[in-house]
Amino acid sequence: MSRQRYPEEFKIEAVKQVTEKGKPVADVAQRLGMSVHSLYAWIKVYSKPQEQRQxxxxxxxxxxxxxxxxxxxxxxxxxxxxxxxxxxxxxxxxx
CATH class of the missing domain: 1.20.5 (Single alpha-helices involved in coiled-coils or other helix-helix interfaces)
Structure with missing residues (x-):
């Protein structure tokens, strides 16, 4: 099974659905066809300001x-x- 790569914009939008719109992580992950663990990892990275990420x-x-x-x-x-x-x-x- 190969790992799927997602563009950064896709990741940021997925994180916004959880952080800004308040949708449950499990629902967003299921709707996007990805694991909950991956989405939590993205939230950890992309909830920081871009300067902090750099x-x-x-x-x-x-x-x-x-x-x-x-x-x-x-x-x-x-x-x-x-x-x-x-x-x-x-x-x-x-x-």
């Missing part, structure tokens, strides 16, 4: 980037420490 998007992007770096830096540090240990285990002519 800040949240920027924050999410930064968190994903940090996650990628978190995988990169330990490997780099391990390689650097290994190189230092190898260099230190070699005979030292400076002493």
């Amino acid at each position: 800040q949240d998007d920027t924050y999410s992007c930064c968190v994903r980037a940090l996650g990628r770096r978190r995988k990169f830096w330990p490997r780099l540090l391990f390689k650097a420490c290994r190189a230092v240990l190898i260099a230190c285990s070699a005979p030292c002519n400076a002493c």
